[in-house]
Amino acid sequence: MIPLSIERLIEEFSRFPGIGRKTAQRMAFYVLKSPNDYSERLSKSIIDIKTKIRFCEICNGITEINPCNICEDVKRDKSSICVIEDPADIYTFEKSRIFNGVYHVLGGLLSPLDGIGPDDINIDTLLNRVKPGYEVIIATNPSIEGEATSLYIAKLLNDKSVNVTRLARGIPMGSNIEYIDEATIQRALEGRTSL
DSSP: OOOHHHHHHHHHHTTSTTOOHHHHHHHHHHHHHSOHHHHHHHHHHHHHHHHHOEEOTTTOOEESSSSOHHHHOTTSEEEEEEEESSTHHHHHHHHHTOOOEEEEEOSSOOBGGGTBOGGGSSOHHHHHHOOTTOEEEEOOOSSHHHHHHHHHHHHHHTTTTOEEEEOOOOOOTTOOGGGOOHHHHHHHHHTOOOO
């Protein structure tokens, strides 16, 4: 029988997305075998993330300072706003080092079946940030909810004299056309560019 303290840690780790019981058990035994200072650093990191992280007052991203470093960066193009669903999406874009604009985190997507409407996500502050001549890049996931949200935002911005764009979609590098679904093929054909 596993001691209760290890069982509780396994149970907590298994609550993480994508972590099953076996992986959670390996993680718990890793913590058990590691030096005490590792356990202390791990627990302090968890406490810090819950006590120090807040939402940026401008973009709704996560930060320890308010406004966040990205919104405060004078080298960023404030007239190019990338609209994303979740704060974690910022880090995906930032890893590419290609985008030099700013972000706007919606905090969710429209989903009437789940009772999530326009008042439940961060759209009003986006409308307040946007000025004529800005570009709003909608970078929601290519799901039914993502599409509905992007169309809704585009409609709201229609009268604001802004350029609303959507991330290009198509066939990913390194993939085989034989295994691509019809919707992706259709998007790739519709979004084709000249060489």
